Amino acid sequence: MPDTSVAARPEARELTYGEAVNAALRRCLDERPDTLLYGEDIAKPGGVFGVTRGLRRDFGDRVFDTPISESAILGSAVGAAMLGRRPIVEIMWVDFSLVAFDQVVNQLANVRYVSRGELTAPVTIRTQQGSAPGACAQHSQSLEALFLHVPGLRVCMPWTAQDAYDLLVAAVASDDPVLVIENRTLYPAGKGPVALGGPVQTPGGLRVRREGSDATVVTWGAMTARVLAAAAGLADEGISLEVLETVWLNPFPTDEIVASATRTGALAVVHEANVTGGFGAEVVARVAGRGVPLRVPPLRLGLPDTRVPAAPSLVAGLLPGPDAVAGSVRDWLRT
């Protein structure tokens, strides 16, 4: 892992997604003495994915390993934030957040509201999720919808290395609690120029990954790659998709999506989470609620409503890949 310590000078560095996360953490630890960074295996070992390597060495005891105690990790983050620190904590897999979900929903999200802003809880929770070959049902879920039903909590999901950097820096700077959901399959990937040290962004906004006229496709996280691959293929067939990656899911860019869907007259949402109760429903409901006239009924694609099996052949039969996305979109637009 290259030394990302020059983050403060605005310049572009060739970094993977994981290295971009590291660079963002380094910048935050460097610029904000009130930050703390902790979680399981993140300090001395540098993280199970190597993402936090070198930070303990360089920032000392503001960076530390913890027991396997997610309630203690998240709860202590709430308390440290109430008392003026700015903790950045890692929950190794989003699935594990469920052993301590109380601390997110009943504690963290209430701090500012109940105290009318007298107390705040600027906690950043980094986690990662998603399906990867061979992972079992307890290590494969995409759970963003659970967090998106919790008012008081900001949520983002970077897909590019640049966003892995920018969103995390924005999250740490935010005075609200923010959940940053990364994707472990991306850590070693996406090596490319990442601009470091730029201005700190404000939570919100989306990325227009592709402009198009036949349909608006809203997506986020690792599915973005599949959607873009599908869109590229469909373009050759003369189907022009507008691909919007909603890197921030709370706050959600409703207006921009409504505008795009109004222009294209068709809306699809593609995510890796189970379809029923997924955040795709919210996107469809918002657009429908605005009365956007659509040529075809809105389409939702995601993991069908099952658990996630371990065998690659089984998951492949469930989670739509680029071809399946393209096929579904093609069929949908032809009806």
Next chain:
Amino acid sequence: MPDTSVAARPEARELTYGEAVNAALRRCLDERPDTLLYGEDIAKPGGVFGVTRGLRRDFGDRVFDTPISESAILGSAVGAAMLGRRPIVEIMWVDFSLVAFDQVVNQLANVRYVSRGELTAPVTIRTQQGSAPGACAQHSQSLEALFLHVPGLRVCMPWTAQDAYDLLVAAVASDDPVLVIENRTLYPAGKGPVALGGPVQTPGGLRVRREGSDATVVTWGAMTARVLAAAAGLADEGISLEVLETVWLNPFPTDEIVASATRTGALAVVHEANVTGGFGAEVVARVAGRGVPLRVPPLRLGLPDTRVPAAPSLVAGLLPGPDAVAGSVRDWLRT
């Protein structure tokens, strides 16, 4: 509390909602020796709401109190069910399920799927939720949407005393895990004839609480009362609402709702949960996804996206009552 022990003879008894729950539990304990009933304060004290009174006396150590250990309660239910028991456990407030959400999502919901049915987990989780005057932010949430994003778990929400009885009996008889979400404000209410001992129902179905032609309103739980009150008022103004109470949310009666919305040309969903990410989004998305032609954009009403304050005057400003529901529906249909 009247003696509900004659449950086995099909006959109507005058019972409150809470007494109907008691009668259902009594019947299940009576008819199924494989049932166990446990949770905090449910046995000797008969429950904090008195709902389980008398059951310990009559069914002995199959009914017992537990430590304040929701992970142990839910986890042990999973294990007991794997080994052939049929546990009925209580989580006193749905908010508390979050300290042990792992046992629901990562454990209970996976048992059948991962083992291809070699193991099953016929656990019934009874809980209650909702807003009641003076309750704090940690005792007021409506969290059904979280559970409805978990494939493998059935979910129902009785509103009438009869359904409190029937749904619970159906839940216990089901070979799937079922979450039964009651409402504490209803326990002492709704005294009326409840038919006991009838045939065991299968999970699924909905209740047409009112027929109408101008709009379909889907609702569930305690909001049903507010919606029916609003519908009665609007009827005097010549607005005819069809009110569908979806007592089962998983399985969800999509076809019936699509049929109704197709007939009325308008769809509203009203729930007590926060709007964003609420299950209302799913309902709207399903109807929209079927291409049902609607005269007006679908309407969602619920708790706005805030935490729940304790002061009655503050909650009243947030959660729509009958008048606010009527007002919103009136404005909506007039646009």
Next chain:
Amino acid sequence: MDGSQPLADLRQVWRMRAFEERVRELRLAGDAVGSIHLGIGQEGVAVGASCLIGPDDAVFATYRGHSWAIACGVEPEKLFAEILGRATGINGGRGGSAHLTAPGYRFFGENSIVGAGAPIACGAALAGRHDGTDRVALTVFGDGAMNQGAVHEAMNFAAAFSLPVVFLCENNSWSELTAIDEMVGEPQLWRRAAGYGMPGERIDGNDPEQVRDRLGDAFEVAREGGGPTLVEAMTQRLVGHYIGDADQYRRPGERERDAENEPVALLTRRLRDAGVPDDEIAGTERAAREEMDAASAVALAAPPADPATAKEHLYA
């Protein structure tokens, strides 16, 4: 022993008790609504602890936390107003009886999720390690909370990192309507401390003097970098779990024992033994009731929380 300290203690016990008895009246009259949990009978613990809480310290309590808010110095008027859902409440009506928060008073709040305050307190202690204070975080919870996973995780977390946390278990024998001794294999709850590698002890929570002394040791150890301690303070609630609890689960002899042990009885005996005149003793109650009558009257006169503000302060 001279009577001035026990007299001051009794005065404080009475302030807490008079406050809560007034709350009970307001609840029964319908001025306050919802579940309200009184700590009547348990005041000795908070009274004994109050002088230990330093300016940078942080207190985390439970839904049964009125007395702890008072111990931290929050004006009763603001607490009454909060419980009554008034605009002038310490949280403008958002917290209510069970979720009071007053950071300006070192009171980082009640918590209505059993056990959830313990890990949060660890964070307050952790913050102190980095902000240059000598903060001690005090987390107060019940006997039943000892069986909650979060409390376990917090105790190990604090012990592993030698955090300045004082874990104070108010053992009132009951968790809601269930007896703690039927819900554990070892009813001496303080014995769990050794497994975490921290000191633990059981004390008489009804005696503010003993609380001051023994809990004081725990504070001192924590403040000087010696890490956490678990203190199990034996006490009793003389009332139901919440206002409205029919409270019919008590064991034979329990009420009599409780009446003898509770802090008003204990301190009154001690004052009499020290020769303090009955009138002076009775004066503590009188003064407290007057204070609380006045404070509650002010709160009652305040307007309800304004619904128009209900959506504010969700985000920065």
Next chain:
Amino acid sequence: MDGSQPLADLRQVWRMRAFEERVRELRLAGDAVGSIHLGIGQEGVAVGASCLIGPDDAVFATYRGHSWAIACGVEPEKLFAEILGRATGINGGRGGSAHLTAPGYRFFGENSIVGAGAPIACGAALAGRHDGTDRVALTVFGDGAMNQGAVHEAMNFAAAFSLPVVFLCENNSWSELTAIDEMVGEPQLWRRAAGYGMPGERIDGNDPEQVRDRLGDAFEVAREGGGPTLVEAMTQRLVGHYIGDADQYRRPGERERDAENEPVALLTRRLRDAGVPDDEIAGTERAAREEMDAASAVALAAPPADPATAKEHLYA
């Protein structure tokens, strides 16, 4: 001591180790994918426990549970097939290496959520109380899991109700890449037992004989209604946390000590001392490797799990 028992033990250790070494080859060759956690070096515990597990008992393991599945009698072929994602896998490919389940073999499964198996095991024990069996539930977890709330709740739950649960902590000094002794205030983890009111002890998990004996006592106590026990079995993993772990966090001298203590070394020494010929000792390894080569070959020849079945068995 006569050599027949240690020889049988070594044979079993080798079956487990050869199984896992074959799994590692398959993973490195890309035939298996995903995170796979090997228990190489820890086999002594499962070998010692295997004969204690009665017909109605129930075993709950973790992601590091291949050896426990073998100890319960699951055919290696079905385990290989599962890990390889084949249709013939014990769970048809749904569980994979980290979520194996074989109820027909008393193996109620691995669990990939740290600590989550402990409360589930309490339920199995509870079921036994009502179904007329004398079931003991064995829950196996790591040192790191001791800091998880669910394990705490399970221990108290079992102790409070005297449930026949044996809590078996395989202490391999590491929780993933972090040393357990830095994550607790009291590294003698078995000492937590007293706080729950149950017996606890630390044993040498590398010695199947000792495991059989001491864990056997815990089984006996549980089976006879004496309630749960916490047994901390000291062991070591000779490999990384998962296949691919660079495993560079070991302390000075650790590897040497581990190599000396691990069950193959220990049993080999014991057999030599008992005068068992080297060839016979070596034969245990040879036989095991042959068995596992053959079993994995069968598994490799099986078709992948059929995607068309992926949605089945979600509901009744």
